[in-house]
Amino acid sequence: MKKCTQVLRFICDNLDADVDSPRCIEIHRHLAKCPDCSAYLASMKKTVKLYRNYTTGPVPPAVQKLLLKSLKEERAKSGKNLSHSRG
Amino acid sequence: MTTQRNDTAEDLILIERARRGDERAFTLLVRRYEQTVYGFAFKVCRNKDKAAETLQDTFVNVYRKLDQFDGRSKFSTWLYSIVANNCLMKHRRRNLDDESISLDSGFPDHEEPAEHSGTWNDSPIASVMNRELKEHLDRAIQKLPMEYRVVFILRDVEEQSAAETARVLRLSIPAVKSRLRRARIFLRNQLDPYMRK
Numbered sequence: 001m002k003k004c005t006q007v008l009r010f011i012c013d014n015l016d017a018d019v020d021s022p023r024c025i026e027i028h029r030h031l032a033k034c035p036d037c038s039a040y041l042a043s044m045k046k047t048v049k050l051y052r053n054y055t056t057g058p059v060p061p062a063v064q065k066l067l068l069k070s071l072k073e074e075r076a077k078s079g080k081n082l083s084h085s086r087g
Numbered sequence: 088m089t090t091q092r093n094d095t096a097e098d099l100i101l102i103e104r105a106r107r108g109d110e111r112a113f114t115l116l117v118r119r120y121e122q123t124v125y126g127f128a129f130k131v132c133r134n135k136d137k138a139a140e141t142l143q144d145t146f147v148n149v150y151r152k153l154d155q156f157d158g159r160s161k162f163s164t165w166l167y168s169i170v171a172n173n174c175l176m177k178h179r180r181r182n183l184d185d186e187s188i189s190l191d192s193g194f195p196d197h198e199e200p201a202e203h204s205g206t207w208n209d210s211p212i213a214s215v216m217n218r219e220l221k222e223h224l225d226r227a228i229q230k231l232p233m234e235y236r237v238v239f240i241l242r243d244v245e246e247q248s249a250a251e252t253a254r255v256l257r258l259s260i261p262a263v264k265s266r267l268r269r270a271r272i273f274l275r276n277q278l279d280p281y282m283r284k
Contacts, residue, residue, distance in 0.1 A: 012268045015243075039206040043282065046207060047275045048243045053216060054224055056129040056138065059121050063139045067121065068114075070143045074150055075110075 004030075007037045011044060098162040106153055113153075116162075117146055123163065124170055130240045131174045131233075133225045141177075145169050160254060167247070168255040171237050178233045207282040220281075227277035231270055238263055239270035 007030050010023070031038045098119075104112035121142060128141035148169050156165055228236060241252040242263065253263045 012271055013264060015271070035206075043207045043279070044271060044275050046282070047271065047278055050216075050220070050224055050278075051130075051228070051239075051244050051274070054130075054221060056126060056135065059125045059142070060139075063125070063142065064121065066139070067117065067143050067146060070147055071113075071117070071150060074147050078151070 004034060004037055007031070007034070008040055011037070011041050015044060015048065095161055099158060102153065102156060102158075102162065113150065116149075120163065120166055121146075124166060127167065127170050127240065127245060128174065130244055131171070131237060133229055137177075141170060141173055144173050148173070161251075164247075164251055164255055167241065167245075168257075171241070171255055174237065175233055207279075223278060223281045227274050230277060231273055235266050235270040235273070238266040239274065242267050243271070 007027055010027055014024075031041060098116070101112045101116045101119075105116060124145050125138055125142045128145070129135060129138035132138055132141065145166065149166070152169075156162065228239075231239070237256065238252060238258075241247045241255060242249065247255070249260050249263050249267075252258075253260045256263070258266075
């Protein structure tokens, strides 16, 4: 039988662990019986999910414009003669 | 997987053409990866202006160093390492993120998960990305030392493998795993009071 501290440590290390491994099966058994560890796992997964869903949207056109301007200046500075491809 | 392989092959073709002086090929590379770079920079800096600045710095660097890309890693891995180094350097040099805790002061050496921590509010309101929640997420991650923040973003948000993250940051895989564990616990604990409301 796993102790809660061991389970919690495992959870923190292996949020996306292979569910078929013997260690994972043992952890899942513990989680099914332990609401505290189960709640901790849910909160840990939610933390990751919230940050994953917090995006900034597409690159603003003004930023794209500035980027192309910087690259143009860099080309001029470096003296590289980039030419348009024919293909 | 096949798409990934095709992407890699197409990247190599574009890089080769850009190296030979094909301006359009370089612009295509920029178009292809600007969102990845901008998004990653925003997630690390938590600021749109800094993300825009990092986007420019990164592609200027790519332009200068394209000859140094040896094709042994994916182009995206190379880009991630340029962005990560840029963010880490800026952070050290300008001390942009005043709120972050220094590694020597305040960030626990061996942060352990708390037992019996209670259940988080699972109502839709707690999941909707509203302004209040965004502020809490920003505040929590800005307190996380940059060296840990970058690992968390690469592994958990950008979903890069431990090996890929280790390559990007020039760390060992055990170091990546250790930083990730501590970052996860730290962020979860920071959000805990708000999420239990």
